[in-house]
Amino acid sequence: MTRTQYYVAASIDGYIADAEGRLGWLFQFNDVEGVDAHYKAFLAGVGALAMGSATYEFILAEGLKAWPYAGLPTWVFTHRALPAFEGADIRFTSEDVSVVHEQMVRAAEGKHIWLMGGGNLVAQFARRGLLDEILLGVAPVVLGSGAPLLPASIPGPLELQGITRFGRGFVELRYEIPRT
Ligand SMILES: NC(=O)c1ccc[n+]([C@@H]2O[C@H](COP(=O)([O-])OP(=O)(O)OC[C@H]3O[C@@H](n4cnc5c(N)ncnc54)[C@H](OP(=O)(O)O)[C@@H]3O)[C@@H](O)[C@H]2O)c1
Known part of the structure; x- marks a missing residue:
C-alpha cells in the first residue's frame, strides 16, 4: 500500500537547511557507515x-x-x-x-511517495491529512536558524516506529502519524 513519507534530515534544532540554504552541515555525514545503504533501501521503495x-x-x-x-x-x-x-x-x-x-x-x-521537502510544502500535505510517516534523520549539529523542518501543527502523539543509529551521533527516528 502506498504510504506518503517525509524522508528528511534536520539539525537537532529543527532546520533542514542553514540560513543560506546550504547543506554542508548534513553532507558531512554521507560517509558514515550505513547511511548510504539505508538511503538506497529507502529509495528502492519510492514510486x-x-x-x-x-x-x-x-x-x-x-x-x-x-x-x-x-x-x-x-x-x-x-x-x-x-x-x-x-x-x-x-x-x-x-x-x-x-x-x-x-x-x-x-x-x-503501489510504491511509496517521497515528499522531499521543504517543510512548507510538506506542511501543505500534512494539513490535508495526506502525510503518513516522517522518517527524520537527526544530525548532531545545531544551526540556530534556517529552513524549518515542518511548520505545521500535528497534535499527535506521533507513533514512534523505529530508531536507527548511524556512527557516533546520527540518528533516524521513524514516526507514523495516527489517523484520527
Ligand atoms: N535536509 C533535508 O533533508 C532537505 C530536504 C529538502 C530540502 N532541503 C533544503 O531546504 C531548502 C528549501 O526549503 P524551503 O522550504 O525553503 O523550500 P521548498 O519547499 O523547496 O520551495 C519553496 C517554494 O516552492 C514553491 N511552492 C511551494 N508550495 C507550492 C505550491 N503549493 N504551489 C506552487 N508552488 C509552491 C514556491 O516557490 P515559487 O512558486 O516561487 O517557485 C516556494 O517558495 C533548500 O535549501 C533545500 O536544499 C533539505
Whole structure:
C-alpha cells in the first residue's frame, strides 16, 4: 500500500537547511557507515517524488551530470517557469497538493511517495491529512536558524516506529502519524 513519507534530515534544532540554504552541515555525514545503504533501501521503495522549487533549484545548482532520481516521476511545485533536467521525469505544478497527491498515488503504482521537502510544502500535505510517516534523520549539529523542518501543527502523539543509529551521533527516528 502506498504510504506518503517525509524522508528528511534536520539539525537537532529543527532546520533542514542553514540560513543560506546550504547543506554542508548534513553532507558531512554521507560517509558514515550505513547511511548510504539505508538511503538506497529507502529509495528502492519510492514510486513518486515531490519537492518545492527551492529544493529543485538546490539540486540544479549542484551541477550534477545525471538526475539522481532517474525513472521516478517527480512533481516540482512552483509558480515559475523553471528549466528541466535532461533525463528527469519532472512535472512542474502549482495545483493543490490534494490533486497532485492523487496523481502521485497513481504514478507510484503501489510504491511509496517521497515528499522531499521543504517543510512548507510538506506542511501543505500534512494539513490535508495526506502525510503518513516522517522518517527524520537527526544530525548532531545545531544551526540556530534556517529552513524549518515542518511548520505545521500535528497534535499527535506521533507513533514512534523505529530508531536507527548511524556512527557516533546520527540518528533516524521513524514516526507514523495516527489517523484520527
Ligand atoms: N535536509 C533535508 O533533508 C532537505 C530536504 C529538502 C530540502 N532541503 C533544503 O531546504 C531548502 C528549501 O526549503 P524551503 O522550504 O525553503 O523550500 P521548498 O519547499 O523547496 O520551495 C519553496 C517554494 O516552492 C514553491 N511552492 C511551494 N508550495 C507550492 C505550491 N503549493 N504551489 C506552487 N508552488 C509552491 C514556491 O516557490 P515559487 O512558486 O516561487 O517557485 C516556494 O517558495 C533548500 O535549501 C533545500 O536544499 C533539505
